[in-house]
Amino acid sequence: MSSRARRQRILRDEDDEDDEYTQPSTSGTQRESKRIRQEDSSYNELDSQLTAEQTSQDLERKVNDTVRYALACEHRKQVIRKDDIARKVLTDRSRSFPAIFDKTQAKLRHLFGMELTELVSKEKSNPAKRAAANGKVVLSKTYVLRNILPEEQNDPQIIHHTDDEYQSTGLLYVILSLIFVNEQSMNDELLMSHLNRLRIPEESETFGDRARMLDGFVKQGYLQRQKLNAEVAQSDQPVFQYSWGPRAKAEVPEQNMVGLISSVYHVQGSELDRLQDSIYKAASIDT
Amino acid sequence: MATTETMNGQEQHPHEMTEYNGTHRLFMQSMLSHRILEESQAEVIYEKICDMLNADKADFGDFVAVINKEISDVDLALRRTVDEYNSSAIIALVNTRGDEVAQLATTYTANEIGFFKRVLELIVTADDEAFSLGSMAAIREGPKLKPAFSQRETEELLNKLVADKWLMRRRDGYYVLHMRSIIELQNYLKETFENEIHECLMCMEIVTVGERCSQGRCEVRLHTHCAAGYFPEQDNGSEIKCPTCGTTWARDNTIGTIRQ
Numbered sequence: 001m002s003s004r005a006r007r008q009r010i011l012r013d014e015d016d017e018d019d020e021y022t023q024p025s026t027s028g029t030q031r032e033s034k035r036i037r038q039e040d041s042s043y044n045e046l047d048s049q050l051t052a053e054q055t056s057q058d059l060e061r062k063v064n065d066t067v068r069y070a071l072a073c074e075h076r077k078q079v080i081r082k083d084d085i086a087r088k089v090l091t092d093r094s095r096s097f098p099a100i101f102d103k104t105q106a107k108l109r110h111l112f113g114m115e116l117t118e119l120v121s122k123e124k125s126n127p128a129k130r131a132a133a134n135g136k137v138v139l140s141k142t143y144v145l146r147n148i149l150p151e152e153q154n155d156p157q158i159i160h161h162t163d164d165e166y167q168s169t170g171l172l173y174v175i176l177s178l179i180f181v182n183e184q185s186m187n188d189e190l191l192m193s194h195l196n197r198l199r200i201p202e203e204s205e206t207f208g209d210r211a212r213m214l215d216g217f218v219k220q221g222y223l224q225r226q227k228l229n230a231e232v233a234q235s236d237q238p239v240f241q242y243s244w245g246p247r248a249k250a251e252v253p254e255q256n257m258v259g260l261i262s263s264v265y266h267v268q269g270s271e272l273d274r275l276q277d278s279i280y281k282a283a284s285i286d287t
Numbered sequence: 288m289a290t291t292e293t294m295n296g297q298e299q300h301p302h303e304m305t306e307y308n309g310t311h312r313l314f315m316q317s318m319l320s321h322r323i324l325e326e327s328q329a330e331v332i333y334e335k336i337c338d339m340l341n342a343d344k345a346d347f348g349d350f351v352a353v354i355n356k357e358i359s360d361v362d363l364a365l366r367r368t369v370d371e372y373n374s375s376a377i378i379a380l381v382n383t384r385g386d387e388v389a390q391l392a393t394t395y396t397a398n399e400i401g402f403f404k405r406v407l408e409l410i411v412t413a414d415d416e417a418f419s420l421g422s423m424a425a426i427r428e429g430p431k432l433k434p435a436f437s438q439r440e441t442e443e444l445l446n447k448l449v450a451d452k453w454l455m456r457r458r459d460g461y462y463v464l465h466m467r468s469i470i471e472l473q474n475y476l477k478e479t480f481e482n483e484i485h486e487c488l489m490c491m492e493i494v495t496v497g498e499r500c501s502q503g504r505c506e507v508r509l510h511t512h513c514a515a516g517y518f519p520e521q522d523n524g525s526e527i528k529c530p531t532c533g534t535t536w537a538r539d540n541t542i543g544t545i546r547q
């Protein structure tokens with residue numbers, strides 16, 4: 001036991017016995033702050049003891065700020081970057097990120113039934129690099145705030161969604177399924193011709209400016225857009241390729257997508273199995 | 288998916304109604320999506336949640352109090368008040384930290400906030416305490432800004448401000464403050480428009496729709512619903528007077544109402 005710990009022990013024993021029960025939560029944060037300060041040995045012991053309280057209050061404040069920041073980003077449907085949390089919210093305390101992040105998660109789950117989910121990074125387009133990653137999931141240091149309450153609680157009589165949200169979600173699912181059954185990617189020309197066939201004009205009352213809407217999906221992490229190099233594209237014009245973004249991968253399970261697409265056909269039994277097999281094949285997923 | 292009871296690793300004890308549990312959590316998700324609701328609607332939602340989660344229904348006020356105790360850490364609160372426009376009880380999720388207008392920055396650009404501030408100013412400083420702004424006048428403000436908004440952009444922005452419940456379009460087409468603005472931006476409004484913003488003598492909340500004292504220098508203003516509660520029924524013939532200066536009170540001397 002270090003001399004400081006012993007002294008705290010003595011101080012505590014002089015107090016009411018009941019204090020024992022209130023200690024664990026605060027000593028937890030003190031331990032953390034002690035660990036943080038060990039990197040900075042210039043503090044003398046008295047200083048560190050005086051600042052321990054301050055530090056745990058500070059951490060608490062930063063946790064609450066991070067919760068607020070996560071809610072605000074979600075409200076804008078924006079992905080949440082670890083760098084932005086460190087730079088905009090934690091500032092001088094960015095080294096405490098792991099401790100603050102864990103407490104933020106606990107608070108988000110407790111208060112709102114939500115949690116930050118780290119998105120899977122862009123898969124390497126280069127097959128060699130993909131092989132090098134060896135099937136391991138590459139995390140992206142970006143997060144989305146996800147609802148973790150059971151699905152049936154997301155009832156429209158309880159949770160309000162605007163008409164705009166419904167409309168753009170509908171269109172997003174159409175685009176995601178088009179890409180899905182096209183072996184997971186689609187160039188912009190083909191996507192545009194599909195949208196034209198669905199009579200979604202370049203500019204409409206309902207969806208606004210089509211290009212801007214697609215930009216929005218890309219920004220929110222639902223779609224990923226990649227410029228193909230001239231060789232692959234076999235064209236002088238720049239060709240862009242769309243695929244599912246990290247957020248779609250996190251929020252839309254493959255089997256839900258297959259279920260959605262097959263539900264259009266009203267088939268059952270073995271016919272449904274055959275249909276789903278062919279959807280997986282179109283998505284170039286081995287079953 | 289874990290059930291809400293086990294999410295905290297806690298059992299829900301029937302006698303501890305004050306414990307923050309799955310009903311509070313889902314109600315918070317609901318309030319995050321609505322921001323502001325008539326209290327009667329909020330209670331229907333609460334009932335629905337209790338049914339869904341098989342929870343006992345508590346007194347709504349107690350239920351809200353449990354939530355407020357828990358969310359104050361993150362500078363949020365549920366506030367219950369009365370809608371100035373229709374006198375119904377409402378509940379709103381509000382930010383309790385200062386610089387309220389800056390918080391709009393999560394969904395609006397700096398230029399859009401600039402426009403909104405200008406509209407707020409025009410509404411609050413409207414002649415004769417009308418607390419409203421004609422739609423043409425509102426649309427004309429966009430192109431005057433630097434950088435300017437086109438007329439179409441201005442209309443879109445006004446629609447967005449209405450959809451987000453910062454402004455309300457009255458049935459005569461005038462823009463007025465939505466209750467959300469009155470509740471969430473109250474400090475900003477009081478500080479910025481010290482001379483124009485009055486608090487109701489009865490409930491001490493901001494009043495932009497109600498009645499005023501006929502004595503020009505008297506600051507007494509009452510909400511429509513507060514005045515209705517304060518003044519006795521009119522048919523007993525006795526003259527009613529301003530509670531502060533004693534001037535005869537004319538019930539038709541209104542502010543913030545549709546002018547004929």
Ligand SMILES: [Zn+2]
Pocket residue numbers: 487488489490491492494509510513
């Ligand atoms: Zn009042």
Ligand SMILES: [Zn+2]
Pocket residue numbers: 500501502505506507529530531532533534
């Ligand atoms: Zn008076």
